[in-house]
Every structure is written in C-alpha cells, then in structure tokens.
Amino acid sequence: MESLDVSVENLGNLKLKLTISVPKEVVKDTYEKCYRNLKSKVSVNGFRKGRVPQSVMEKRFERHMKQEALEELVPQNFDKAIKQENLKPAGQPKFSDLEVNKRKPLKFSATFEIWPDFELPAAAAFELEKKEISISDEEKEVKKKEHLEKKITYALKDGQAEDADQVLMDFSVELEGEENANEKDFEYVLGSKQFLPEVEEALVGMTAGEEKEFEVSLPEGHQEEKLRGKQAQFTVKVKEVRAKELPALDEKFFESYGEEVNSEEDFNKLLEKEITDAKEQQDKVEYRAKLKEQLVKQLDFEMPADVLAEEVKFKLKQLEQRPKEEGKEAGSEGISDEEKEKAEKDAAEHLRLAVYFQKMLEKDEISVDENEVRQRFMMNAKMLGMDPNELIQQEYGKQFYQETHQMVIEDTVLDYLTEQVLNQ
Known part of the structure; x- marks a missing residue:
C-alpha cells in the first residue's frame, strides 16, 4: 500500500496536528x-438520465460533488494516516483546510488529542493478602438445606395449617361490593x-374444609393506585393442608x-465445590476492589x-438527572461545589x-474472552426483561454491549494482576 505524505506537529498538552496530502490521482x-x-x-434538461456529461455535472452540482468527495477522502485518509504513523487518537479529530479540487492534491489538517504514554506499575507496587478458603460444617x-428445599414435596396432613405448610384453597376478594379476584384450587x-x-x-x-x-x-403504598388504602373483603375455603417433606x-x-x-459422598463433594466457587468469586471481587483502590x-x-x-460533563449530566428519577423537576436542586469537585475527580x-x-x-498474555462478554450481555438483557437479539439492534443496546465489554476488560486485567501480585 502506497504511503501518504504526512507531517506530525506536536502542539503540547497531548495534542497533535497532522497535515495529510492526498495524491491528485486519488482525488480525481x-x-x-x-x-x-x-x-x-439526477436529471438535467437537454440530456437523457444517466447521459449527462461530467463537465456539466461538475458545473451544475459542484458543491454537492465536492462535499461527497470530502466525505470519502477525509475520513478514509485520516484513518490511513494514523495507522501509518502508529497514532491512537483519544477523541474525535477536528478537520480544517477542507478545500478540494480534482486537478490538485488534497492537503488537509486534523487536530486531535492522544492518550498519554506511561510506565505500567510493576506487580511489586501492589499489596494483597492471600485468603485461604475453609469450609465449616455449618x-x-x-x-445442603438449599438443595433439599429446591426438591421438597408436600403431603396431606391433618390438623391446622402452620408456617411452611402448603394450603390448597378457593378464595375471592371484594372491593367496595365488587368482586376483584376469584381463584379456584x-x-x-x-x-x-x-x-x-x-x-x-x-x-x-x-x-381442611x-x-x-x-x-x-x-x-397506602399499593402498586395499583386505585387500590391504595381500600378495605378488601376476603372469603377463603381451605380444601387441603399439606406438610412440607424434604427428599431422602x-x-x-x-x-x-x-x-x-x-452417592452421598459425591453429593457432599458437590456442596463443597459450590461453596468453594462462591468464596473464590467473592475473594476475586475483593481483590479487584483493593487493586483498583491502589491503582x-x-x-x-x-x-x-x-x-x-x-x-x-457526562457525570454532571448524570447528577442533573437525579431529581427527574426521584419524581422532581430537573434542575429543581442544583449541583453543589462538592459534587462538582467529586465529578471531576x-x-x-x-x-x-x-x-x-x-x-x-x-x-501478549492477556486477552478478553468474547464468549464471556456475550454471556454477560445476554444475562443482563434478560434481567432487564429484554430479548438480547433485539436489544443489540438498538443504539442503547450497542452502547450497553460496549459497557459490558469494558467491564469484562477490567475484570480480566484485575484478575491477571491479582495472580501476579499473589504469586510474586
């Protein structure tokens, strides 16, 4: 691939200015x-559609053609230039000198910020206390009780219904003389x-009976406004009372x-593994938090x-949304100086x-598990009550996926760093 003529000017404060020359052959x-x-x-009087000479088109639609040419030439060659110069813009570039002529090279400028270069702290700069996992009989x-509770059954019993018993019943509810609910069995x-x-x-x-x-x-806080504070008349008939039975x-x-x-031995091993996995995950979360504090x-x-x-600006906007989320008018409570200072920090x-x-x-030794990103996105989407496939098609969903990807990056790096610190 032919290289571009690019000059790089350091403007200081992590800001660069590129001057990029695009050959006239490419412009043409x-x-x-x-x-x-x-x-x-387009149609032009005196010419059949699709048969308008280029010279006529350029004269009649000069502004449009220049704009279309710039929209293709500028971003395309800017991307080529930053790759050629191995630069990583931190934000959107600001373009200038955008004058194009098909008979001349295009020479334009792009000003943008870059991310800083810095030395990564060594693992020795961090401190973590390794936690040993132990499991008590309790x-x-x-x-074990959690597992057994998931597989409980209920058997008929004589006598009164008690806490944890299951009742089979018919019931109805009346509000102000009108039936509001009626359930059988x-x-x-x-x-x-x-x-x-x-x-x-x-x-x-x-x-029973x-x-x-x-x-x-x-x-007063009932989720249905029309029911708040109302008197409800219940009529209940218990058909069966059943006692809880744990499985053998x-x-x-x-x-x-x-x-x-x-076997029971295998079952106990399964319980120990679940407890161990949960504790290891909790330890991971705590290690990550401590490393972030140190970072x-x-x-x-x-x-x-x-x-x-x-x-x-984004964080201040989030603060401004608080009154709205709390049911108040936006801007009804100003942002304090302390909050502004915290937002900047x-x-x-x-x-x-x-x-x-x-x-x-x-x-080289760190990579993000894209399958983990997808699984987290799907899980979070379902928690929001949304179809992941539909969510990802929306602008909000795409942003949500990027945020999920960033969270996985963070966890991946912190887990890698945890291993380095604990094993040093």
Missing part, C-alpha cells in the same frame, strides 16, 4: 466515483410472603443431578483536556483506569 478517482454515483440519480448444612405456601401479612395470619390455624371471611386494609438422600435424589452425583493512588499521569472535560480516575486497562490488555 474519487471525483469519478462521485460522478458515476450521481449521474444515475456452611455445608446451609448449602390455588396453592399457597405459608410464610412465602406473596400475600399481605394480615392474609397469612388469617390462614394460619385453618383446617374450613371457611373464613375477613377484612384487610390494603396498604437416595438413588432417585442423586439421579436428579446427572452423572456427577451417584487510583498510583496512576497520576496527565489526561487529554478535551476528553476529560467531556467525561466531567471521578472522571479523571475513571479515564486513567480505562487507559491503564487498555494498555495492560496489549500484553
């Missing part, structure tokens, strides 16, 4: 392409807190876990002024960390 070829694209789209019992576990406390209290002590009517005051640790129970569990103190290099200003810390993570990622 771009004009020819613009002509071919345009001639089939933790095993808690984890409804299964409800006492203590699950799906109903109001007053309803649960009324159900406790009931027996018993009917009861009672009144409940709906809370038998062959049928072990089979539900697949091939990895064939913030160690990274003090200069940041590009314009990029930093944009980041501060947070913006600088955020950018320095981002630059550090990116530079660390350039090391």
Whole structure:
C-alpha cells in the first residue's frame, strides 16, 4: 500500500496536528466515483438520465460533488494516516483546510488529542493478602438445606395449617361490593410472603374444609393506585393442608443431578465445590476492589483536556438527572461545589483506569474472552426483561454491549494482576 505524505506537529498538552496530502490521482478517482454515483440519480434538461456529461455535472452540482468527495477522502485518509504513523487518537479529530479540487492534491489538517504514554506499575507496587478458603460444617448444612428445599414435596396432613405448610384453597376478594379476584384450587405456601401479612395470619390455624371471611386494609403504598388504602373483603375455603417433606438422600435424589452425583459422598463433594466457587468469586471481587483502590493512588499521569472535560460533563449530566428519577423537576436542586469537585475527580480516575486497562490488555498474555462478554450481555438483557437479539439492534443496546465489554476488560486485567501480585 502506497504511503501518504504526512507531517506530525506536536502542539503540547497531548495534542497533535497532522497535515495529510492526498495524491491528485486519488482525488480525481474519487471525483469519478462521485460522478458515476450521481449521474444515475439526477436529471438535467437537454440530456437523457444517466447521459449527462461530467463537465456539466461538475458545473451544475459542484458543491454537492465536492462535499461527497470530502466525505470519502477525509475520513478514509485520516484513518490511513494514523495507522501509518502508529497514532491512537483519544477523541474525535477536528478537520480544517477542507478545500478540494480534482486537478490538485488534497492537503488537509486534523487536530486531535492522544492518550498519554506511561510506565505500567510493576506487580511489586501492589499489596494483597492471600485468603485461604475453609469450609465449616455449618456452611455445608446451609448449602445442603438449599438443595433439599429446591426438591421438597408436600403431603396431606391433618390438623391446622402452620408456617411452611402448603394450603390448597378457593378464595375471592371484594372491593367496595365488587368482586376483584376469584381463584379456584390455588396453592399457597405459608410464610412465602406473596400475600399481605394480615392474609397469612388469617390462614394460619385453618383446617381442611374450613371457611373464613375477613377484612384487610390494603396498604397506602399499593402498586395499583386505585387500590391504595381500600378495605378488601376476603372469603377463603381451605380444601387441603399439606406438610412440607424434604427428599431422602437416595438413588432417585442423586439421579436428579446427572452423572456427577451417584452417592452421598459425591453429593457432599458437590456442596463443597459450590461453596468453594462462591468464596473464590467473592475473594476475586475483593481483590479487584483493593487493586483498583491502589491503582487510583498510583496512576497520576496527565489526561487529554478535551476528553476529560467531556467525561466531567457526562457525570454532571448524570447528577442533573437525579431529581427527574426521584419524581422532581430537573434542575429543581442544583449541583453543589462538592459534587462538582467529586465529578471531576471521578472522571479523571475513571479515564486513567480505562487507559491503564487498555494498555495492560496489549500484553501478549492477556486477552478478553468474547464468549464471556456475550454471556454477560445476554444475562443482563434478560434481567432487564429484554430479548438480547433485539436489544443489540438498538443504539442503547450497542452502547450497553460496549459497557459490558469494558467491564469484562477490567475484570480480566484485575484478575491477571491479582495472580501476579499473589504469586510474586
């Protein structure tokens, strides 16, 4: 690939000015392409569509053709120039001297900020205390109970309904004389807190075949505005009372876990692994947090002024949105000087960390698991109640994916650094 004629001027404060010369042959070829694209789209009196001479087109549509030529030549050759000079812009460039003539080379300028060059702190500059993982009998019992609770069954019982029992019932609810709900054969576990406390209290002590009517005051904070503070009349008929039964640790129970569990010993190993994995993940989170705290103190290099200003502006805008999110008018509460100062500090810390993570990622032994990025994005999308495939098509979704990618970069680098620090 033929190289461009590029001159680089250092303007100081992490700002560069490139002067880029594009050969006239390239300019002419771009004009020819613009002509071919345009001639089939426009009509000129006296000529058939698609047969308008180029000289006529250039005269009639001079401004349009120049603009189209610049829109192709400038970004294309700017990208080629920064790759040629091995430069990494920190923000959007500002172009100048944008005068194009198909008979002359195009010479234009681009001014932009760059990221700073700095020495990466060595692993010895960080301190972490390695945590040893131990598992208590109590933790095993808690984890075992979690597994057993997922496989509980209910069996008919005589007597009164108690906490943790399941009742099979018909019930209806009336509000101001009108029926609001009517359910048949409804299964409800006492203590699950799906109903109001007053309803649960009324159900406790009931027996199979018993009917009861009672009144409940709906809370002022009810999610449905029309129901707030209203009196609700409940009519309940309990058909069955069932007691909770935990599964036995038998062959049928072990089979539900697949091939990895064939005995109580295997089951206990599974419990220990789950506890260990959870503790290792928690330790990872704590290691990352401690390393970030230390990094913030160690990274003090200069940041590009314009990029930093944009980041501060973004954080201040987030602060301005708080009243709106709290149901107040935007701007009803101003931003204090302390908050502005914190926004500036947070913006600088955020950018320095981002630059550090990116530079660390350039090391040969560190790479981002793109599958992890996709899995996190899908999980987060589902937590938002959205289809990941539909979300990624939206502008917000694309930004969300980039944020997820950045989070995985951060975790990847911090986990790598954790290993280096703990093993030094």
